[in-house]
Amino acid sequence: MEAARERTTSLTQVARPVLLPARLAERAMSLPPSPHRTHEDAAALVLGTFMVSLGLVLYGEARLATSGLAGVALLLGYVTPLDAGTLFFLLNIPFLLFGLWRMGWRVLLRSLVAIAAVSLLTRFAPQLLGVAHVLPLYGALMGGILIGMGALALVRHRTGLGGINLVAMHLQERRGWRAGYVQLSFDALVMLAACAVLDLRQVGLSMLGAVVVNLIVAMNHRPGRYLGVS
Secondary structure (H helix, E strand, O other): OHHHHHHHHHHHHHHHHHHHHHHHHHHHHHOOOOEOOHHHHHHHHHHHHHHHHHHHHHHHHHOOOOOHHHHHHHHHHHHOOOOHHHHHHHHHHHHHHHHHHHHHHHHHHHHHHHHHHHHHHHHHHHHHHOOOOOOHHHHHHHHHHHHHHHHHHHHOOOOOOOHHHHHHHHHHHHHOOOHHHHHHHHHHHHHHHHOOOOOHHHHHHHHHHHHHHHHHHHHHOOOOOOOOEO
8 A cells, every 4th residue: 555655656746847837838828918028129120121131132133023012122123223122112102101090100110110121231231241143942942931030020029011011910910811811912913023024933933932931921920829919
């Protein structure tokens, strides 16, 4: 009898370390969301804009298109004297007005800073990096990953890159539509326009990159999945 009690006690002691993480996880899930702090928003803004701009540089060097207004800016940059960074900022002006009307001053100011940062970094990054050659397949995949992760960092802190991102954020918050899927629908139109500027191989790689971008956002930015709020 005494031996049975000792075995039961030892089993309980062994089980405690296994059950503890589950209890802590359950308790953490029951806690209310923790608001983002100002320095956290600032860090996300820096990280997100740097990643997005580097992704755009890779796309530009590989002569590809990408998601949203950034893709439109790249396409126009291939056929006009203006660079993609400047075009990206100009194209976003009407959507910033939408952001003011729908999302308020706070989100608008964050988005304005993000757009300006991406525009400047995209404009001057090639001079800082000195990129000589980018394999198109690598550019499509890595550029898509960088843009997707950068956009995700911004969206989670209620900051967009203007354009369709602002519309997608609004539709997700108000109607529950996945932001990534809204973006994907617009990207289909961008890819159709790309057919007039790029060859079929470039369009195919651009589509691959667009899928990567939107899957990253769609899989990671779902209602209820991320507890942090702004």
